[in-house]
Amino acid sequence: MNLSERDKKHNWHPYTQHKTAQDFPAIVKGKDALLWDENGKEYIDAIASWWVNPYGHSNTIIADAIYKQLTTLEHVLFGGFTHDKAVELSEKLMEILPSNQQKIFYSDNGSTAVEIAIKSALQYNYNKGIKKTKVIAFEDAFHGDTFGAMAASGISFFTEAFKGSLLEVVRIPVPTFGNEEKALQVLENLVKTNDFAAFIFEPLVLGAAGMVMYQPEVLDKMIAICNQNNVFTIADEVMTGFGKTGKTFATDYLENKPDMMCLSKALTGGTIPMAITTFTQEIFDGFYDDDTNKALFHGHTFTANPTGCAAALASIDLLHTNEMQDNIQRVHQSHLTFETKIKNHPKVKTTRVLGVIFALEVKTDTAESYYGTMRTKLYNFFIENGVILRPVGNIIYILPPYIITENQLQKVYQTIENALEIV
Structure with missing residues (x-):
């Protein structure tokens, strides 16, 4: 029995309807902006694990x-x-x-x-x-x-x-x-x-x-x-x-x-x-x-x-190190560049950026609930593609660790672009 299966026996997760939830990836290692599950699959943590981890996983200084x-x-x-x-x-x-x-x-x-x-x-x-x-x-x-x-x-x-x-x-x-x-x-x-x-x-x-x-x-x-x-x-x-x-x-x-x-x-x-x-x-x-x-x-x-x-x-x-402050500005500029590229996409209603926060609202024909069908479809797509993002209804947002690399950010952006094609 793997970790995900063992988890289901006793653990009650937050914000989860367990009757309809899929098995959760079991994370066994993290470094900088990356996490790895028990099967060796790599994920980019594009939301800093619920906004808590700006300096990267397993930060040796901390x-x-x-x-x-x-x-x-x-x-x-x-x-x-x-x-x-x-x-x-x-x-x-x-x-x-x-x-x-x-x-x-x-x-x-x-x-x-x-x-x-x-x-x-x-x-x-x-x-x-x-x-x-x-x-x-x-x-x-x-x-x-x-x-x-x-x-x-x-x-x-x-x-x-x-x-x-x-x-x-x-x-x-x-x-x-x-x-x-x-x-x-x-x-x-x-x-x-x-x-x-x-x-x-x-x-x-x-x-x-x-x-x-x-x-x-x-x-x-x-x-x-x-x-x-x-x-x-x-x-x-x-x-x-x-x-x-x-x-x-x-x-x-x-x-x-x-x-x-x-x-x-x-x-x-x-x-x-x-x-x-x-x-x-x-x-x-x-x-x-x-x-x-x-x-x-x-x-x-x-x-x-x-x-x-x-x-x-x-x-x-x-x-307050120069390196971290530079990282914050680098991520901000990358978000602005991506916003310019994506804001006129036919499936994008609005975009917004502040600091390291990027948000995009997907156009919908009907009101989308917080944990609705679109959100679930998007979330599963991101996880399948090795990117951890948690949409809020029809809002996709990025709030990454400040130390995320430019290549990793570009993968996150590309994965969002790809996701717009399935909604």
């Missing part, structure tokens, strides 16, 4: 940092203790985060980072004796699968079974081109009610919605509206953070900075689960009190895990 930490201090509880790597990582983050971010809260995944931000916004107001119990979010947003993050997410089939159990979130239009004024007006009307603790958003790119993009200028206006009406802003940079948009953070494109930021995925270079929620001093001060009950009672066993912190420190150093 691996060495992890090994060194494991043989020094693998873990110590962060409740009541601290350690050098958590201190160093917080100091490193202060160098690259927007200057209004002053406090770091560690956790272990993107959903939890969002959960902490939402809880903090609600409790801050509670601590002050202010009743603000609602949150604003974009339509079609995705912020994670825990309850607060689910509530803020707008992709309905992910949350349909739980909608009666979720915190109240009001959704506003995404301010895409031509939709900016409507979105601004809806937001302004909502914040004036004084019911809302926070506005959460994916800055500039809605990932799970199909890499839907909008401009920094309109987001600046939205943050200003929230600031004027005492509504906290939460930038969910779980996907966009650490170079994806061409800058270290998507919020680096903004004049107005968010009150909170959520980070995960590429934080540790795809090695160890870790997440961070960052805060302004003002928010932290809303919990700083002689009354113990006003503390933020949230924590995880592996909060600020030293090994994860060591991986994050190595990853951030890698991001």
